Amino acid sequence: MPYEVQGVVALGKGEPVSVETVLVPDPGPGEAVVNVQACGVCHTDLHYREGGINDDFPFLLGHEAAGIVEAVGPGVTTVSPGDYVILNWRAVCGECRACRRGRPWYCFSTHNAAQKMTLADGTPLSPALGIGAFAEKTLVAAGQCTKVDPAAPPAVAGLLGCGIMAGLGAAINTGGVTRGDSVAVIGCGGVGDAAVLGASLAGASKIIAVDIDDRKLEWARGFGATHTVNSAATDPVEAIRELTGGNGADVVIDAVGRPETYKQAFYARDLAGTVVLVGVPTPDMTLELPLLDVFGRGGALKSSWYGDCLPSRDFPMLIDLYLQGRLNLDGFVTETIGLGDVEEAFAKMHRGEVLRSVVVL
Structure with missing residues (x-):
């Protein structure tokens, strides 16, 4: 019935x-x-x-x-x-x-x-x-x-x-953020702020949140961002480089999923750094990058599916961290x-x- x-x-x-x-x-x-x-x-x-x-x-x-x-x-x-x-x-x-x-x-x-x-x-x-x-x-x-x-x-x-796992996993599972890393997150909605939280949980030393909305940047600080950049007023690539000694971040997470934000992520990472795309593009979007830049910068360009999570492994662990007051x-x-x-x-x-x-x- x-x-x-x-x-x-x-x-x-x-x-x-x-x-x-x-x-x-x-x-x-x-x-x-x-x-x-x-x-x-x-x-x-x-x-x-x-x-x-x-x-x-x-x-x-x-x-x-x-x-x-x-x-x-x-x-x-x-x-x-x-x-x-x-x-x-x-x-x-x-x-x-x-x-x-x-x-x-x-x-x-x-x-x-x-x-x-x-x-x-x-x-x-x-x-x-x-x-x-x-x-x-x-x-x-x-x-x-x-x-x-x-x-x-x-x-x-x-x-x-869905969203929190996607962001946390983009930082920890896909991006492999670990102790002492510098991380930049472009887009500070729910998924982006979860990536900030994941980077903080993993022990990143510097977490740079990028958005065009100051309110969202304040939210990101609450989840562990150490620096914020309003990309409506400041070139985010230059700002991220300046905050990382001129090098760029070890891991840059694009939580928006647009060609312009992906290019920002690509050029804001350190040589041999990692770019993680977790924001979902629309079917009509295309990306153009100089192939020599892709070759010359090394590192990794990754997409994160559902934060590359394994629910049976990750959900109970994250709930335990929450109950311990650590998440x-x-x-x-x-x-x-x-x-x-x-x-x-x-x-x-x-x-x-x-x-x-x-x-x-």
Whole structure:
């Protein structure tokens, strides 16, 4: 018997979202139904609403979520009803060539629930990032559920499911930031500030936050930035070089994902330094760089997929650090809201007024 719940749905491209009745089927083999307790409002959800991901409308939005497992389907052994979990959108398969090479964070065959959630009239829904958690319950693949310590509040824990993990992982996993490194982060929204936090956690000696908004730069200081640069008034490449003895930073993270910010990152790194792209470009963007500069500067140019995280490894560890008071996740929660407030949360996000609005159910 399907569960009948309320969820936030994008019915058409560019249309305001609405709260609709959603039918969630009983879990099938390898699936789980989760009672969603909290879900962050991420920019990716807005991309879905605007048709920037694909045209598979209607979408059940929401993906940065934590909750309690309600039921599991046949063959599920990794989670049980009552488990407190963070949802992830890269449930690794364990069988593809990346997994078999011991690099499951690059899994090329991640999976989602096989069944579809639907509107009350039977219209199939496309869940955002295979999750769809702006809803009282959602259906996911069991591998998308990562058990963590239930002492962590869901409004905080759920944020590890996407943006914070992407930024932290870009610094620690992809960028390999370590003790004494100099780090620059371009773009200080939620993902960029998480990269700042990750660099601080890893022991970077100098963390330079770059943005065009002084309010965001102040937020970055709160997560560990030692220096800030307003790139609307100052050339960020020159500023980063000046702050690093004329050399450039060891690791530069582009949390914006535009050609101009990527070029800034490329030229603001030290010789043989590392550039990490974690901001998501749009399909029409192209990049032009002198190939001799790419060759002559050495180092590494990397893209960070979901912070190159392995949820089963990283989520419990980061929650433990939070509970020990060593990881400021609370600072990302600007406000808590209800399901009916998501459209206004998109507007606040677009205006740069919030790091994260979090739907609490």
